[in-house]
Amino acid sequence: MANTFETVGVVGLGTMGAGIAEVFARAGIAVVGVEADPAALERGRGHLEGSTGKALARGRLTEAERDGILGRVTLTTSLGDLADCDLVVEAVPEIMDVKRSLFTELDRICKPSAVLATNTSSLPVTAIAATTSRPGRVVGMHFFNPAPVMKLVEVVRTVTTEDGLADDVAALARRLGKTPVTVGDRAGFVVNRLLLPYLNHAAVLLESGLATRDGIDTAMRLGAGFPMGPLTLLDLIGLDTSYEICEALFAESRERRHAPAPLLRELVAAGLLGRKSGRGFYGEEAPSTPSSEEKPSVSTVAVVGEETEAGGFADRLAAAGFKTAGPEEAELVVALSRTPVARRAVRLAHPDRLVGLNLVGEQVAEVASTVLTSPGAEQVAAGLVRILGRTPVVCRDRAGFVVGALLYPHLNDAVRMHESGYASVEQIDTAMRLGCGYPAGPFEMLDRLGLETVRDGLRDLYAEYRDPSLSPAPLLERLVTAGVRSIRDLPS
Structure with missing residues (x-):
């Protein structure tokens, strides 16, 4: 017989629980909300009144609807008041x-028939x-x-459910207006198991000096299209929350990719927890995007790389008033490339003039500097990129640069998750779109980028870093x- 849920308890009335x-x-469901003490209960009441008050002010609720919502919630400090609930959801730390x-x-x-949910x-x-x-x-x-506001709910069953x-x-x-994704009991479920390794990897790359904080964020927001x-x-x-999730993932998988970045551990130990403490990777300032600068002080540029792409880029430079020249004579050499360019640099008479451009x-151009690139050449290349209407992201000459180094392993994790049988393509795409606000799910991104492009990018990353988690998933190969x-073309 199907379970019916007419009275629900919620334990913990912080922002999430409320x-x-x-x-x-x-x-339309009767709710019993429980907090530990009267002060916490009043804070919970404030969360409820504040949230519904904002919805009222924005025209998303009428006064009568708001009164009905608040009237269906009974607040208490006694767990004993949950005795007759059909379902109890805990939302404690x-x-x-x-x-x-x-x-x-x-x-x-x-009561014995009640369902307990975490x-x-x-x-x-x-x-x-x-x-x-x-x-x-x-x-x-979850x-x-x-x-x-958020439409996703992860429903987690165990081997004993x-x-x-x-x-x-x-x-x-679904009765609540949510989209459920039902999965088994693995650390992080779908969303956090995919999201946190990607976020943690960004902290690792920041600490390694691959790119700046703003550069990494700009690359993934404007380049990869993430919100x-x-x-x-x-x-x-x-x-702190991110650190604990990474710890839970690592405790289960023992994969290096899941181990919290040392920089993340250091910030948490220092009490720099992000917005909740006023400072984390950012302080009070918002992420910035490089502003326009004066026209670069070079007159001749050489563009090398794939013939069609290089020719088009050279034409845009010429239209902007720059002269093109051969690599040996030009004041700046731009190598259009999706892979590191150091080997190309050493073949030049003036390797300090070469930068990679991806x-x-x-909207974005990654400006890759080799160990031989002069700071002046890097600055000039960034200026050229701005003149051509793109945002430069300066980075080191490493496999994947910024976007590939973060995006390809993230998509690879999704393939591995599906390959393991844990979740379907549709479940994973739905979870990441609704849970993270992605404009497209991981498999939709794979289709857009091309499976071979992602596979080859992962091979390059593995060759450079020798981390097994960066090798292409067997299914992708x-x-x-x-x-x-x-x-999606595979037989179902």
Whole structure:
């Protein structure tokens, strides 16, 4: 018989918990909200009133609708008031001992038929369920912040979850106006298992000196089309939260890519947690985009690289008033390339004049400096890029430069996740679009970039860094070898 959920409890009324309570109340469900003490309860009331008040001011709720939502939420400091709830969702701090202790208490208080759900973003649901006498009635129900706005809910079943229960919880999520993605119990589930290694890798690349903080964020926002740069997003999530999720991922996988970046650990230890503390990778200032500068002080430029692309770039330079010359005579040599250019530089009489240039999308050009490139040449190349209407991202001459070094492993992780049988192509694309605001899911990006392009980029990254997690997923290798253009072309 299908489970029905008419009364729901929410334990923990911080920003996330209050948002979850609001979501249920908006759907016409009676909610019992519990906090630890009167002061915390009043803060929770403030979150509810503030969120619904903003919706009212923006015309998204009427006064009557807001009153109805608030009227369906009963606030209390007693867990005993959850005794008759059909479902209880915990939204307490992401600390395993705290969650396990709470579930032991909920198991004692709640009626035997009640379903207990955890909103954990990364901790093992199985370990939480094991503290109860009803592990078959325990699931993960991971909402995204802000819960009233974000459409995704990850529904997590364990090996002991009763048959059909995850489907009933997913149906409840749809009743709430959400899109559920139902998966098994792996650290990070879909979204954080894919998102956090990418964000963590950005911190690693920053620490290695590949590019500046603003350069990395600009490259991924304007070049890859992501809604926010990775370092800005880390600050928004909270560096402490991100660190703990990485620790949970590493504890399960033991992959170097999941180990928190030393810089991330250092910032957390210093109490620099991102926006919540006022400073993280950024302080009070917002991420910046390089501004326009005066015309570069060179008159002759050589453009080398793939003939068609180089010719088009040279034509644009000529239209901007620059003269082209041969590599031996030009004051600046621009090598249009998607791979490092140091070997090309050493063949020149003046290797200090050469920079690599990788055009990414329609807005960004990565300006790659070799160990021989002079600072003046780098600055001139960045100026040329601005004149031609692109934003320069200065970086070191490394495989993948910035965008490839971050994007290709991120997409590779998605292929590995699908290959393992954990989630389907559609589940992964849906989760990343709705959970992270991506304009396209990972497999949609793969189709756009081309499987072979991503495979070759990963091979270059592995050859340079020798990290096994950067080697192409076996499925990706097989698809390219077979001439398959999209993973969606495989028989279902």
